[in-house]
Amino acid sequence: MNKYSQGASKARQGSSAGKAKFKKYIRIFWSIIGLGVLFTVILFMLISTGMLGYIPTFDELENPNSNLASEIYSEDGVLIGKYYVENRSNTRFSELDTNLVRALLSTEDIRFYSHSGIDFKAVVRAMLGAATGQNKGGGSTITQQFAKLLFHERPDSKAKRVLQKLNEWVIAAKLEKRYSKDEIIALYLNKFDFVNNAVGIKSAAKIYFNTSPDSLKVEESALLVGMLKNPALYNPVRRPDTVFARRNVVLKQMQRYDFISDKQYDSLSKLPVDMSKFGRQDHVTGYATYFREYLRSKLKKWCSEHLKPDGTPYDIYKDGLKIYTTLDSRLQKYAEEAVIEHLSRDLQPAFFKHWKGYRLAPFSFEGNQAVEIKKIMTQAMHRSDRYRKLKEANVPPSSIELNFNTPIRMRVFTWNGECDTVMSPMDSIHYYKFFLQAGLMSVEPSTGYVKAYVGGINYKHFQYDHVTQGARQVGSTFKPFLYTLAMQNGLSPCSKFPNIQPVIFLDNGKTWEPDNSSRDDRGMEITLKYALATSNNWISGHLVNRFSPEAVVKIARNMGVKSFLDPVPSLVLGSSDLTLYEMVGAMNTFTNKGVYIEPIMITRIEDKSGNVLETFFPQQHEAMSEETAYLMLDLMKGVVNFGTGVRLRSKYQFENPIAGKTGTTNNHSDGWFMGLIPDLTTGVWVGCEDRAAHFRSLNLGQGANMALPIWALYMNKVYADSSLDISMDDFEAPLTPLSVEIDCDKYDRVYKSKKTGSGEEF
Secondary structure, three states, rough: HHHHHHHHHHHHHHHHHHHHHHHHHHHHHHHHHHHHHHHHHHHHHHHHHHOOOOOHHHHHHOOOOOOEOOEEEEOOEEEEEEOOOOOOOOOOOOOOHHHHHHHHOOOEEEOOOOOOOOOOOHHHHHHHHHOOOOOOOOOOOHHHHHHHHHHOOOOOOOEEEEHHHHHHHHHHHHHHHHHHHHHHHHHHHHHOOOOOOHHHHEHHHHHHOOOHHHHOOOOHHHHHHHHHHOOOOOOOOOOHHHHHHHHHHHHHHHHHOOOOOOOHHHOOOOOOOOOOOOOOOOOOOOOOOOOHHHHHHHHHHHHHOOOOOOOHOOOOOOEOOOOEEOHHHHHHHHHHHHHHHHHHHHHHHHHHHOOOOOOOOEEEOOOOOOHHHHHHHHHHHHHHHHHHHHHHHHOHHHHHHHHHHEEEEEEOOOOOEEEEEOOOOHHHHHHOOEEEEEEEEOOHHHHHHEEEEEEOOOOOOOOOOOOOEEEOOHHHHHHHHHHHHHHHHOOOOEEEEEOOOOOOEEEEEEEEOOOOOOOOOOOEEEEEHHHHHOOOHHHHHHHHHHHHHHHHHHHHHHOOOOOOOOOOOOHHHHEEEEEEEHHHHHHHHHOOOOOOOOOOOOOOEEEEOOOOEEOOOOEEEEEOOOOHHHHHHHHHHHHHHHOOOOHHHHHOOOOOOOOOEEEEOOOOOOOOOOOEEOOOOEEEEEEEEOOOOOOHHHHHOHHHHOHHHHHHHHHHHHHHHHHHHHOOOOOOOOOOOOOOOOOOHHHHHHHHHHHHOHHHHH
16 A cells, blocks of 8 residues: 555544544534433423422412402492402403503513513523623513512522522413413402502502502503512602602603603603502501491301302402492491591580599599499400400519509590500500490381491491490480380370379389479370470380380380390380490381381302302391381471470471481480481480490480481481482371371360360370
C-alpha cells in the first residue's frame, strides 16, 4: 500500500471516529432532552396528582366559591344583611361593569382572551426582568392569579414557591378547560379578598362605594383593580394617598390600551379617593340588626334539620343561602329613625335631667334601696362577658371584683356616637343603666308579614332584643282582651257601667279593689268606649267580675298569647309579662277582622343556585267574629279621639281614623302604645333595661309620653312616602249589619227609654 492509500485509510478512519463521536454527542443531547421532557412530564404528573403539593380537588375547581355568605333580602328586594365566614357573594360576569373588566385586562393580563392560561411571552419577560434586575411586569395571567387564590397557605421558602408556581400552571390549565374566559374573570373577582371584610367584588362594591358591581364608576373600578396587586398595601381606608397613585396607574393602563380617552384620563386622574360611602358590613352594623340576629337562631335550627344533596346539613355561614324576608326596607328605616329621633332628641335628655343630682339615680323602688341597687349591679356584673371569661379562667372572686373596679380605657355608647373614656367596668355597667331602651314591631294585617322590627337602640352595645326576647308588664294595653269578652257577650262600646270602685272577692277569702289613676267622673255612668279611652281600672274590675279571669286568659290564648297568664283579677290591669311580638300579633287580630294570624318573618329560602328549599306560610285561625273585631276597633278609636292617645290628634295632627291603646305600669317602668290602621298594626315599648330604673312621675313615665311619640314619628314618615301606598281610610265595616248600636247618641236615647230600676244595662 502506498503512502497515499495509507493516508486515505487513516482519513477514513478519522472521519468514522469523528462521526461516531458526533453521534455520541447527539445521543447524549437527545437523551438529556428526553430525560428533561420525561422529568417534566413526570413532574407535572406528580403535581397533578397532588403528590408534590396541594392541588385543589375536582369539586373545589368546580365550586371554587366555597364559604359563600348567606344573604338576607327584604320584601322589596334590598340586601339587608349576611351571615358568613367570609363575606363573599357570587356575581356573574354579566353583572360586572364593562370598565371594571377593562381595568382588569389592561392592568393584569391584556392578552387574557388569546392565551390558554399561561402567557409564555409574559413569562419570558418576567424571567428577563428577574435576570437583569429590571421589573418589566409579572408573568402571571388572570387564570394563574385565580389558581393562586385556591391555595390555603403561603409558601415559606423560594423552593416551595417555585413548586407552587408549577402547581398554578397545572391548575390554570385545568381551569381553562372547565370554564370560559368570562367565567374565570368572574370567579377570580368573586374569590379575591379586598380587605375590610369585603371578600369578592360584590361585597367590595357595596362596602367601599355602596353600590353593585354593574354600577361602579370608572375611577371606582380602577381603585378596586389596583387593590389586586396588594390589598393590604393599597387599602383605601388606611392609605388613601398610596391608593390614589395606584389607581392612576390603572387608569394610565386603560388609556394606553384605548379603553378610556386622554381627556377622560386627565379628568379622572385628578379625582380624589372618595371613601365617603364606605361602610363596614357585620352583624352589629346596618339596618335591622336585631331582626337579623333573631333570624340567625331560627335559621341555624332550620339548617340543622335540612340536608344538602350530599347528606350534610346546610350551613348559613358557608352555603350561600338566600333568605327572603317579610321586612320592608323603607318601613324598617323609618322605624329605626323614629326610635332614635324620639329617644335621642326628647326622652333621654328628659330622663337625664329628671335624675340629675339624685345620689341613687336612676333607681327608684320601695325597701332598702342601697341593698337592692347592689343586688342589681352584682347581677348585671355576673351576666357580662367579662365576668364569664374571668370565671372560665378560674380567676378568684376577689380578683374579679378588683378587675371590675379598676378604671381602664374603653369606648362607650352615647347618643352622639361612641366616646373614648376611662372608667371601671362597674362604672360602665351603672352608666348603661341610665339609657332608655325601645322595641317596635309592625305587621301587615292580612298576611302577618312583619314589616319593621326594632329590637333596641344600638345592637353593638345593647344586644338584648325587646321584641321577641324581652317580656315586660303590659299595663293597660292588656285591657282590649277583657273588652273583647264584653263585645262577644252582647255589650256595645256604648254600654254603660257605674264609675265606682268595685270590690272583688278572691278564693282565699280576701278582696281586691282596683284603683284609678284619675277620680274624674266618679259615681257617674260611663260608656265602655270612654272607660277604655281613659284606661279606667274600676270599669275593668266590673268587667272581670262579670266574665272571670279564666275567660280573659282564654281569649288571650285565642289571640296568640303564649306567655304565662295568672288567672287572677289583677290580670286585666296588665300585671303579666308579655313580649311585644305577642302583643302586636294579638292586636292585629282586630285589624284582620277577627282572624289571628301568626306574625312571620321569612317567606322562602333558596340555595345558592336559586332553587327554592322551603316556602313559609303563617298559621292562622278565627279568634273572634268579624263584628267583635270591628266593635273593638271602634272602642280603640276612642283612645285616640278623646282618651290617653289624644295627643296623636292635638300634637301630631293626625286626622285619619286610628285605633290605639296606651299602657303604663304602676311604677312607670314600662310605656306601651299599640297603633292600628287598616294597612298596618304597630306596637311600641319603651323602658329601661332594669325595671327599677324609670321616671318617678306618671306625666313623664306614661306610655303616651314614652312610646306613643315613636309611633307618631314613624307613621308621619310612612305616610309621607307615597311609594308605600299606606291607606289613610277608615277600617272596613262588616257586610252584615251590626247587632248592637255604636252611635252612642242613638244608644243613649234607647238606653234611657229601656233602663230598668236596677241600673242594669239591657
